Amino acid sequence: MNMVRRIEHWGDLHHPKWLDIIRIILGLIIFTKGIIFISSTNVQQDWIFRNSSFDFSGLMAVVLIHIVAFAHVIGGMLIFMGLLTRLAVVIQMPILLGAIFFVNITKGLSFLNSELWLSIIVFLMLVLIWIVGSGSFSADSWVRENNNRHQRYP
Incomplete structure (x- = not known):
C-alpha cells in the first residue's frame, strides 16, 4: 500500500496541465463506448454466443453487457469530470484488458483492426491517468481545495 501512495x-x-x-x-x-454498448446489445449478445470460449447463458450475457455498459457510462462521466478519477480508472482497467485479450485479439493483430488499437491506446491512457491523477482542472481538485479552505478557517 505504501508504494501506491508514493505513486x-x-x-x-x-501533473502538467495538458494531461487534463x-x-x-x-x-x-469511454462514455461514448458505453453508449454504443447500450445501443447495440443484440450485436454484443450475438458476438458472445458465437465467439465465446466461456459457457454463457442468455441471462449471463445480458448481465455482462449491462455491467460493462454501466461501468463505461458512469466511469466515463467520472473521468471526464475528474471526480474519483483513480477509482474510475481502476474499474475500467479490467474491462479494457478483457476487450484487448478476449474480444479484439480474436479479430487478428493487424493494423486494420482499429478497435484493438483503440483499446490498447485507451488502456495506456488509463494507466497514465491512474499514475498522474486527475489534475488541477477537476472536481477532485475543487473538493480538495474547498476542504483545505474550510479546515483553515473554521
Missing part, C-alpha cells in the same frame, strides 16, 4: 503523491506533484485535456478526452471516449 499517487508523485503523480499529484508532477487527455483525461477529458479519455472520459469522452
Whole structure:
C-alpha cells in the first residue's frame, strides 16, 4: 500500500496541465463506448454466443453487457469530470484488458483492426491517468481545495 501512495503523491506533484485535456478526452471516449454498448446489445449478445470460449447463458450475457455498459457510462462521466478519477480508472482497467485479450485479439493483430488499437491506446491512457491523477482542472481538485479552505478557517 505504501508504494501506491508514493505513486499517487508523485503523480499529484508532477501533473502538467495538458494531461487534463487527455483525461477529458479519455472520459469522452469511454462514455461514448458505453453508449454504443447500450445501443447495440443484440450485436454484443450475438458476438458472445458465437465467439465465446466461456459457457454463457442468455441471462449471463445480458448481465455482462449491462455491467460493462454501466461501468463505461458512469466511469466515463467520472473521468471526464475528474471526480474519483483513480477509482474510475481502476474499474475500467479490467474491462479494457478483457476487450484487448478476449474480444479484439480474436479479430487478428493487424493494423486494420482499429478497435484493438483503440483499446490498447485507451488502456495506456488509463494507466497514465491512474499514475498522474486527475489534475488541477477537476472536481477532485475543487473538493480538495474547498476542504483545505474550510479546515483553515473554521
